[in-house]
Amino acid sequence: MAIQQSKLDELHARREAVLAGGGKDKLEARRKKGLMTARDRLDALFVPGTFLEFGMHAEHGCRNFGMEKKSLPADAVVTGTGLVDGRPVTSFSQDFTVAGGSLGGVHAQKIVDAMDYAVQSGMPVVSFNDSGGARIQEGVESLSGYGKVFFKNVYLSGVVPQIAVIAGPCAGGAAYSPALTDFLIMVKGQANMFICGPDVILAATGQKCTMDEVGGAAAHAAISGNIHFVANDDAHAIQLVKKLLSFIPSNNILDPPHDLSVPLQLGPDPGMNELVPEDSKSPLDVLDVIARLVDDADFFEVQREWAKSLVVGFARIQGVVVGIIANQPKVKAGTLDIDSSDKGARFIRFCNIFNIPLVTLVDVPGFMPGLQQERGGIIRHGAKMLFAYGAATVPKITVILRKAYGGAYLAMCSQDLGADFVYAWPTAEIAVMGAEGAVKILYKREIEKDPSSEAGLIAEYRDKFASPYQAASRAMVTDVIEPAQTRAVVAMALRNTLSKRETRPPKKHGNIPL
Amino acid sequence: MRKLRVTVDGKAYEVLVEELDGGSAPAGTPHPSRPATAEITAPVVAASGPSPSAAGPGSIPSPLAGRVVTIHCAPGQVVEAGVNLITLEAMKMNTFVQAPSGGTVKAVLVKEGDGVEEGQPLVTLE
Numbered sequence: 043m044a045i046q047q048s049k050l051d052e053l054h055a056r057r058e059a060v061l062a063g064g065g066k067d068k069l070e071a072r073r074k075k076g077l078m079t080a081r082d083r084l085d086a087l088f089v090p091g092t093f094l095e096f097g098m099h100a101e102h103g104c105r106n107f108g109m110e111k112k113s114l115p116a117d118a119v120v121t122g123t124g125l126v127d128g129r130p131v132t133s134f135s136q137d138f139t140v141a142g143g144s145l146g147g148v149h150a151q152k153i154v155d156a157m158d159y160a161v162q163s164g165m166p167v168v169s170f171n172d173s174g175g176a177r178i179q180e181g182v183e184s185l186s187g188y189g190k191v192f193f194k195n196v197y198l199s200g201v202v203p204q205i206a207v208i209a210g211p212c213a214g215g216a217a218y219s220p221a222l223t224d225f226l227i228m229v230k231g232q233a234n235m236f237i238c239g240p241d242v243i244l245a246a247t248g249q250k251c252t253m254d255e256v257g258g259a260a261a262h263a264a265i266s267g268n269i270h271f272v273a274n275d276d277a278h279a280i281q282l283v284k285k286l287l288s289f290i291p292s293n294n295i296l297d298p299p300h301d302l303s304v305p306l307q308l309g310p311d312p313g314m315n316e317l318v319p320e321d322s323k324s325p326l327d328v329l330d331v332i333a334r335l336v337d338d339a340d341f342f343e344v345q346r347e348w349a350k351s352l353v354v355g356f357a358r359i360q361g362v363v364v365g366i367i368a369n370q371p372k373v374k375a376g377t378l379d380i381d382s383s384d385k386g387a388r389f390i391r392f393c394n395i396f397n398i399p400l401v402t403l404v405d406v407p408g409f410m411p412g413l414q415q416e417r418g419g420i421i422r423h424g425a426k427m428l429f430a431y432g433a434a435t436v437p438k439i440t441v442i443l444r445k446a447y448g449g450a451y452l453a454m455c456s457q458d459l460g461a462d463f464v465y466a467w468p469t470a471e472i473a474v475m476g477a478e479g480a481v482k483i484l485y486k487r488e489i490e491k492d493p494s495s496e497a498g499l500i501a502e503y504r505d506k507f508a509s510p511y512q513a514a515s516r517a518m519v520t521d522v523i524e525p526a527q528t529r530a531v532v533a534m535a536l537r538n539t540l541s542k543r544e545t546r547p548p549k550k551h552g553n554i555p556l
Numbered sequence: 557m558r559k560l561r562v563t564v565d566g567k568a569y570e571v572l573v574e575e576l577d578g579g580s581a582p583a584g585t586p587h588p589s590r591p592a593t594a595e596i597t598a599p600v601v602a603a604s605g606p607s608p609s610a611a612g613p614g615s616i617p618s619p620l621a622g623r624v625v626t627i628h629c630a631p632g633q634v635v636e637a638g639v640n641l642i643t644l645e646a647m648k649m650n651t652f653v654q655a656p657s658g659g660t661v662k663a664v665l666v667k668e669g670d671g672v673e674e675g676q677p678l679v680t681l682e
Contacts, residue, residue: 271596281594307569323650338571346596374620375649407647412621412674445648476648 064139080137088124132160142174150187164293172210195222349381360533365393368403379410387426399437437539466510622646
């Protein structure tokens with residue numbers, strides 16, 4: 043009594059054919075070029091032996107253009123679930139060796155089914171995008187397939203984390219599925235992403251440009267802000283995925299992976315005092331402050347190359363996972379501008395969805411002045427920061443390092459925007475505007491009469507208002523602390539707010555200015 | 557788990573280090589333990605950055621609108637990459653304009669006290 047050998051032989055033969063994708067020679071050719079295959083990527087992502095494949099025997103149903111005679115293994119996309127660092131994750135990986143990874147009806151259905159599975163089970167979705175685009179032979183069915191994937195991206199958004207790796211071409215409409223996810227990682231050199239490529243741009247507008255300029259990883263990381271991380275190769279992209287997952291929960295009802303077993307260290311860190319320049323005009327590299335604030339100086343910066351006057355990223359502070367938002371005075375004096383407001387607001391909203399406490403480090407002289415900024419809609423964009431902080435119900439801890447001026451101070455999570463704890467260093471300057479400007483308005487007549495009085499008036503104003511104590515006297519600051527106390531105090535503030543629950547009136551969603 | 561003592565700036569920290577074996581599946585653990593390390597790399601800056609049209613090759617543009625406080629270089633001077641060429645003041649903060657690469661200062665295009673626009677060439681390097 044045993045299963046018929048012929049049944050097993052058929053299964054094995056069918057499996058082997060699917061595993062070979064577009065053919066063993068094509069898979070080898072990719073590997074020789076230093077590229078992983080669709081299945082290599084999943085093998086590298088998941089703990090070996092844990093991958094459960096969905097729809098391995100899927101076949102397209104196209105009857106046009108001779109397609110009925112062609113077999114497309116797995117319909118050019120491998121989908122399934124497995125364990126990443128011990129946690130279940132769903133993934134789909136497009137196979138460029140099969141019909142150029144093109145998306146047809148069944149291909150799209152497989153992706154949608156995997157996403158449905160992920161959202162029902164509450165696990166992250168990691169996609170590997172490597173596709174020539176729509177499968178034209180299937181006509182409008184492939185277009186509809188994209189629509190279904192987009193709809194599912196939106197359906198999942200805010201419930202489970204979605205991470206897209208752009209590992210090859212991602213052109214036209216295909217780019218919108220990654221764009222709807224939470225984080226995009228692009229592999230340098232082998233990936234590109236664009237709506238209209240150089241040929242179309244040339245034909246339509248006469249503008250000449252290269253593929254790198256339009257859709258390369260560097261352009262998207264530093265200029266368009268469309269992506270969050272650049273990877274050197276496939277293996278590095280997967281390392282980045284794992285690192286990112288290590289800071290975020292599997293879904294929106296779980297807490298992030300805090301490690302509350304670490305013993306609290308509540309002593310001072312004198313090195314933090316030494317970082318602060320004597321002169322308030324000397325820029326302080328906020329990355330140095332972050333390195334001392336977080337565990338093991340391990341700060342996982344998001345969108346490092348774009349809108350650099352604001353730094354955002356993940357870390358742990360004495361075991362508690364946090365999202366850090368910090369002004370960078372070394373770039374554009376730390377001002378908030380259109381791009382940095384967009385960057386900050388999106389990051390804050392991600393953290394709020396996934397229960398990640400926010401730690402805000404403030405050193406902001408104001409919003410960036412300029413005609414371009416005003417005409418570009420700095421009002422609308424800056425409002426996103428206010429909206430994102432105001433709407434966030436996770437623990438919000440704010441540390442005012444130095445400058446905190448005007449509306450930008452509010453937009454960096456002042457107490458009024460719902461911060462649970464606000465700490466200020468003695469170097470904090472919390473004021474409605476700078477002394478020079480304020481004195482010109484307050485003492486216009488006096489200065490007109492006696493211009494020599496201006497310097498004294500500025501000094502007087504600065505003494506009185508360019509400090510943390512006026513704000514502290516009005517209970518806008520929890521406490522003024524030595525920089526050396528920051529790590530210990532923030533760690534305690536986090537432990538004290540982890541059980542925070544804030545409920546608001548029910549609504550579909552607020553109307554963030556987009 | 558290994559317990560290590562790490563001293564940073566004279567202060568000793570006790571840390572627990574767990575060795576992660578990629579081959580085993582710690583099934584059932586709800587959260588990953590300490591993450592796999594992954595370095596973030598800087599991309600090569602794209603050729604068509606939003607570089608201001610006024611700045612030709614070798615010219616160093618002002619990163620923001622402000623006032624020139626100090627000029628730290630003079631024509632003919634040989635400078636290394638990262639050296640501070642000009643200090644600007646804007647938005648209550650000093651901004652250092654540094655040499656992006658080593659070279660010889662060909663011309664200094666502004667003087668102390670000048671107001672400058674974002675993107676305005678400040679120095680040309682050869």
